Amino acid sequence: xxxxxxxxxxxxxxxxxxxxxxxxxxxxxxxxxxxxxxxxxxxxxxxxxxxxxxxxxxxxxxxxxxxxxxxxxxxxxxxxxxxxxxxxxxxxxxxxxxxxxxxxxxxxxxxxxxxxxxxxxxxxxxxxxxxxxxxxxxxxxxxxxxxxxxxxxxxxxxxxxxxxxxxxxxxxxxxxxxxxxxxxxxxxxxxxxxxxxxxxxxxxxxxxxxxxxxxxxxxxxxxxxxxxxxxxxxxxxxxxxxxxxxxxxxxxxxxxxxxxxxxxxxxxxxxxxxxxxxxxxxxxxxxxxxxxxxxxxxxxxxxxxxxxxxxxxxxxxxxxxxxxxxxxxxxxxxxxxxxxxxxxxxxxxxxxxxxxxxxxxxxxxxxxxxxxxxxxxxxxxxxxxxxxxxxxxxxxxxxxxxxxxxxxxxxxxxxxxxxxxxxxxxxxxxxxxxxxxxxxxxxxxxxxxxxxxxxxxxxxxxxxxxxxxxxxxxxxxxxxxxxxxxxxxxxxxx
Amino acid sequence: xxxxxxxxxxxxxxxxxxxxxxxxxxxxxxxxxxxxxxxxxxxxxxxxxxxxxxxxxxxxxxxxxxxxxxxxxxxxxxxxxxxxxxxxxxxxxxxxxxxxxxxxxxxxxxxxxxxxxxxxxxxxxxxxxxxxxxxxxxxxxxxxxxxxxxxxxxxxxxxxxxxxxxxxxxxxxxxxxxxxxxxxxxxxxxxxxxxxxxxxxxxxxxxxxxxxxxxxxxxxxxxxxxxxxxxxxxxxxxxxxxxxxxxxxxxxxxxxxxxxxxxxxxxxxxxxxxxxxxxxxxxxxxxxxxxxxxxxxxxxxxxxxxxxxxxxxxxxxxxxxxxxxxxxxxxxxxxxxxxxxxxxxxxxxxxxxxxxxxxxxxxxxxxxxxxxxxxxxxxxxxxxxxxxxxxxxxxxxxxxxxxxxxxxxxxxxxxxxxxxxxxxxxxxxxxxxxxxxxxxxxxxxxxxxxxxxxxxxxxxxxxxxxxxxxxxxxxxxxxxxxxxxxxxxxxxxxx
Numbered sequence: 005x006x007x008x009x010x011x012x013x014x015x016x017x018x019x020x021x022x023x024x025x026x027x028x029x030x031x032x033x034x035x036x037x038x039x040x041x042x043x044x045x046x047x048x049x050x051x052x053x054x055x056x057x058x059x060x061x062x063x064x065x066x067x068x069x070x071x072x073x074x075x076x077x078x079x080x081x082x083x084x085x086x087x088x089x090x091x092x093x094x095x096x097x098x099x100x101x102x103x104x105x106x107x108x109x110x111x112x113x114x115x116x117x118x119x120x121x122x123x124x125x126x127x128x129x130x131x132x133x134x135x136x137x138x139x140x141x142x143x144x145x146x147x148x149x150x151x152x153x154x155x156x157x158x159x160x161x162x163x164x165x166x167x168x169x170x171x172x173x174x175x176x177x178x179x180x181x182x183x184x185x186x187x188x189x190x191x192x193x194x195x196x197x198x199x200x201x202x203x204x205x206x207x208x209x210x211x212x213x214x215x216x217x218x219x220x221x222x223x224x225x226x227x228x229x230x231x232x233x234x235x236x237x238x239x240x241x242x243x244x245x246x247x248x249x250x251x252x253x254x255x256x257x258x259x260x261x262x263x264x265x266x267x268x269x270x271x272x273x274x275x276x277x278x279x280x281x282x283x284x285x286x287x288x289x290x291x292x293x294x295x296x297x298x299x300x301x302x303x304x305x306x307x308x309x310x311x312x313x314x315x316x317x318x319x320x321x322x323x324x325x326x327x328x329x330x331x332x333x334x335x336x337x338x339x340x341x342x343x344x345x346x347x348x349x350x351x352x353x354x355x356x357x358x359x360x361x362x363x364x365x366x367x368x369x370x371x372x373x374x375x376x377x378x379x380x381x382x383x384x385x386x387x388x389x390x391x392x393x394x395x396x397x398x399x400x401x402x403x404x405x406x407x408x409x410x411x412x413x414x415x416x417x418x419x420x421x422x423x424x425x426x427x428x429x430x431x432x433x434x435x436x437x438x439x440x441x442x443x444x445x446x447x448x449x450x451x452x453x454x455x456x457x458x459x460x461x462x463x464x465x466x467x468x469x470x471x472x473x474x475x476x477x478x479x480x481x482x483x484x485x486x487x488x489x490x491x492x493x494x495x496x497x498x
Numbered sequence: 499x500x501x502x503x504x505x506x507x508x509x510x511x512x513x514x515x516x517x518x519x520x521x522x523x524x525x526x527x528x529x530x531x532x533x534x535x536x537x538x539x540x541x542x543x544x545x546x547x548x549x550x551x552x553x554x555x556x557x558x559x560x561x562x563x564x565x566x567x568x569x570x571x572x573x574x575x576x577x578x579x580x581x582x583x584x585x586x587x588x589x590x591x592x593x594x595x596x597x598x599x600x601x602x603x604x605x606x607x608x609x610x611x612x613x614x615x616x617x618x619x620x621x622x623x624x625x626x627x628x629x630x631x632x633x634x635x636x637x638x639x640x641x642x643x644x645x646x647x648x649x650x651x652x653x654x655x656x657x658x659x660x661x662x663x664x665x666x667x668x669x670x671x672x673x674x675x676x677x678x679x680x681x682x683x684x685x686x687x688x689x690x691x692x693x694x695x696x697x698x699x700x701x702x703x704x705x706x707x708x709x710x711x712x713x714x715x716x717x718x719x720x721x722x723x724x725x726x727x728x729x730x731x732x733x734x735x736x737x738x739x740x741x742x743x744x745x746x747x748x749x750x751x752x753x754x755x756x757x758x759x760x761x762x763x764x765x766x767x768x769x770x771x772x773x774x775x776x777x778x779x780x781x782x783x784x785x786x787x788x789x790x791x792x793x794x795x796x797x798x799x800x801x802x803x804x805x806x807x808x809x810x811x812x813x814x815x816x817x818x819x820x821x822x823x824x825x826x827x828x829x830x831x832x833x834x835x836x837x838x839x840x841x842x843x844x845x846x847x848x849x850x851x852x853x854x855x856x857x858x859x860x861x862x863x864x865x866x867x868x869x870x871x872x873x874x875x876x877x878x879x880x881x882x883x884x885x886x887x888x889x890x891x892x893x894x895x896x897x898x899x900x901x902x903x904x905x906x907x908x909x910x911x912x913x914x915x916x917x918x919x920x921x922x923x924x925x926x927x928x929x930x931x932x933x934x935x936x937x938x939x940x941x942x943x944x945x946x947x948x949x950x951x952x953x954x955x956x957x958x959x960x961x962x963x964x965x966x967x968x969x970x971x972x973x974x975x976x977x978x979x980x981x982x983x984x985x986x987x988x989x990x991x992x993x
Contacts, residue, residue, distance in 0.1 A: 157937075165941065
């Protein structure tokens with residue numbers, strides 16, 4: 005295992021940040037240039053992350069320390085296999101979403117606000133994943149959370165502003181909880197670095213407070229019960245590409261933070277001995293069941309998808325609480341597969357909303373015949389959500405279940421099965437109605453609905469095919485990355 | 499004694515002299531007023547900076563006024579805390595004065611500007627004096643000057659509410675001064691000295707002989723300084739006074755004046771009273787709980803305010819609680835945090851008040867709900883307000899985060915995690931009342947006068963930009979000022 009100092013992580017974070025300013029400047033004069041620059045920025049960011057691939061896969065770690073804010077508190081970056089995996093995933097989805105945005109947003113107001121915010125959120129997301137210490141992670145976490153507020157309230161409707169307010173208050177609560185956790189860690193461990201040995205190894209009441217604070221801070225972002233309340237309001241009101249990112253990527257920053265906390269701040273062994281993981285397991289189970297159950301009752305398509313995200317994040321949290329190797333693999337792989345599935349679903353929903361203006365599931369009868377391509381992608385992702393083999397959702401559930409069995413916790417498997425059943429209950433009716441239901445509106449002589457522009461279809465297609473490929477092929481990149489990352493987390497090396 | 503030493507006296511005396519020249523200039527050479535006032539404050543600031551350099555490189559020094567040795571003459575003690583405070587006071591007040599030169603033309607009746615400068619310079623000179631002096635009676639004199647001048651810059655607008663607020667302030671402030679005078683008399687009675695150093699040498703002996711006198715002096719001191727620093731529940735005068743005064747006055751009152759009393763109390767508690775006093779009396783516990791109440795209650799009151807300046811004023815009640823909390827948790831980190839917050843809050847609150855003043859200057863709107871969309875029509879003040887609000891909440895990379903970090907770290911380190919959670923709760927409350935304003939400012943269509951504000955003069959834009967950049971600069975590179983603050987706290991704790 006080698007260490008290296010490289011400027012590349014800083015570049016990955018700073019490049020989109022600087023480009024935000026460039027885009028802000030350019031958009032005053034030229035809108036096409038703005039769109040092109042936004043896409044180019046996300047592509048370059050993705051390629052920059054990708055260029056780390058050979059180096060990271062050879063078992064190396066890239067570090068860069070920027071500057072010290074206070075003694076022992078610095079802005080630093082550190083790329084290990086887990087950071088790399090998530091940064092790669094995020095920048096990839098971001099790239100597709102920014103391409104999708106061009107046609108989706110062209111009829112929207114406030115594009116001059118949307119694109120710079122989109123790109124600076126990418127920068128802060130990269131910052132979270134590449135952070136070398138908890139403080140840097142916190143800084144970018146706050147930046148992302150606060151900036152994405154602008155994405156949430158983009159419509160500026162009363163509903164959006166209300167959802168945004170809820171989101172903002174929860175963000176502040178989460179941020180303060182994180183601050184508390186970080187400062188306790190600093191007090192107990194004397195540092196907040198993620199690279200060194202575990203910082204808190206002895207259970208104490210203060211350490212317990214720290215654990216709870218982290219759970220609140222990151223769990224809030226990850227949509228963990230009972231802190232999920234903002235999510236079903238905030239995600240649907242955002243423009244669809246933003247919803248895809250909010251649900252597909254930004255929720256994962258919470259999960260990522262918790263992984264870091266469990267493995268780098270505390271030690272998994274200590275957390276299990278102290279019995280604190282039970283808290284996580286219990287809330288994870290409630291999150292899964294609650295998210296899936298409430299999703300059934302939702303009629304708004306995007307709201308149903310948002311509740312589904314709550315349920316799916318529960319899987320990830322559950323995998324974290326089990327802590328066997330296969331559970332961790334399943335957990336990390338589910339971060340990948342959920343990102344692909346949920347962005348497919350939200351982008352497809354966006355295409356439908358753009359073309360028909362319909363958000364209510366009841367009105368979507370026959371939409372599959374009008375927009376076959378979009379609905380086919382939707383179906384693929386939805387089936388993957390339910391966990392039908394050979395889609396990627398099946399692979400993550402399978403691995404998670406194996407992990408639960410390894411730990412001797414078969415009733416966790418039961419929870420997964422029940423949740424799959426619930427997923428089926430709320431996804432299948434949409435699909436059935438879309439393909440076999442009666443078309444609405446035709447008798448009123450409305451215009452024929454056609455597919456969305458190809459710049460929207462291609463990202464949807466790529467993401468939907470990913471759902472299929474990453475389940476179909478036994479060895480694929482996300483699964484390999486998950487395996488190596490789990491190995492790294494559990495053994496502290498390659 | 500080198501030239502820098504003399505600067506300590508000049509930093510006080512020059513603004514004092516200039517203050518009395520102002521009415522003369524106003525009569526005969528009106529054009530000289532503004533440059534002279536700016537020059538005097540600029541000199542004070544430069545002198546403070548030179549002293550800071552001297553103290554950081556060569557250590558603290560004493561200065562004897564007129565070369566009279568201490569028991570007879572007044573002595574100044576220029577240490578870390580003193581230069582830190584002097585720098586804060588002169589630096590921030592200079593920026594506010596630049597803003598005031600334009601804003602006051604609009605807020606005051608013609609012909610009052612010279613008098614305003616007189617009061618302003620007196621105020622700043624007295625605060626620098628309080629920071630530097632090593633003599634308890636001299637401190638009292640400066641406290642009085644400060645109180646009268648503060649009262650003057652509130653009432654100068656001569657509207658009904660200003661006069662009422664000024665009167666309220668005058669009465670309560672006189673009460674505080676009375677308490678302070680009694681405390682000084684009691685201390686003088688038992689020790690026979692007025693010089694800090696001499697009192698602190700004589701106090702351990704006096705403690706044994708007259709414990710009740712010293713207890714009473716301590717109580718009176720706490721009440722006297724508490725009233726003047728608007729420490730809850732002695733804050734009742736502040737919201738009216740700070741919200742009705744002209745905006746530059748509000749900025750200097752909320753940002754600086756209430757802090758100087760906190761610093762004076764800090765000096766007295768740690769430099770004059772023997773360390774044993776903290777074990778013998780629960781003075782710090784009282785201070786700690788009062789500050790807790792201040793933090794919670796101030797934020798609660800701020801949430802329900804409709805007037806922008808009133809909300810900022812209540813926010814100050816809460817923020818002064820942070821400062822006192824830092825002083826009362828006996829821990830180097832917390833004390834550093836408290837001292838640092840004097841500076842950080844001075845910048846943030848001054849900026850917020852000046853931004854609010856800019857809104858009022860350009861649109862005449864004071865109601866928070868009417869400021870919808872102001873971010874589109876007045877981007878610079880709105881951006882400054884946003885930075886200030888984020889700093890108030892304590893978002894990382896703003897200066898508010900740094901002081902909060904030290905305060906919470908100190909509370910944890912001092913074994914008092916309850917107070918750490920108080921600070922966090924208060925940050926949440928800050929978020930609850932500051933963030934909706936920002937959201938309102940940037941999302942929504944401006945209406946009425948907000949849609950077409952009159953242009954903001956450059957003299958009012960530059961201070962906002964300077965303070966906004968300062969808030970970010972000291973959030974990114976806190977070490978610029980942190981060395982001074984942490985050495986001050988170590989010196990006070992005798993480490």
